[in-house]
Amino acid sequence: MMSRWKLWLVLVALVGLVACGGKEEGGDDTTDGNDSGAAAQSESVDEAMLTSITLEVDGMVCGEACPPRVKEQLASVEGVESCTVDYPTKTAVVKVRKDAHVEPEQLVAALKGDFKGSVKN
Numbered sequence: 001m002m003s004r005w006k007l008w009l010v011l012v013a014l015v016g017l018v019a020c021g022g023k024e025e026g027g028d029d030t031t032d033g034n035d036s037g038a039a040a041q042s043e044s045v046d047e048a049m050l051t052s053i054t055l056e057v058d059g060m061v062c063g064e065a066c067p068p069r070v071k072e073q074l075a076s077v078e079g080v081e082s083c084t085v086d087y088p089t090k091t092a093v094v095k096v097r098k099d100a101h102v103e104p105e106q107l108v109a110a111l112k113g114d115f116k117g118s119v120k121n
Contacts, residue, residue, distance in 0.1 A: 054120040055119060058090065060090055070111065073115065
């Protein structure tokens with residue numbers, strides 16, 4: 001029979017897998033939205049045409065699977081050019097086209113599941 005600490009360890013590992021969708025993705029703690037089909041553009045946009053919106057993202061419980069999921073959800077908003085998600089600080093910096101008139105509330109609403117966002121001041 002397993003000792004209590006082994007059962008605890010197995011339980012914690014299972015909770016982490018379930019919370020992150022069970023995905024095993026490599027990479028570091030940050031992800032760049034330029035590789036996302038929804039946010040990538042065939043032509044580069046001048047930085048002067050972009051504005052940044054910083055969000056605090058609650059609900060990320062792991063550094064491997066959660067940041068790509070957050071990035072994918074934010075990149076689904078029309079007008080998003082790139083997104084960088086930082087797991088240690090639980091933040092996302094989203095660059096949007098000024099002409100798209102993306103409101104921070106649209107980005108917050110794009111976060112689904114366990115992820116909850118708020119605009120960082």
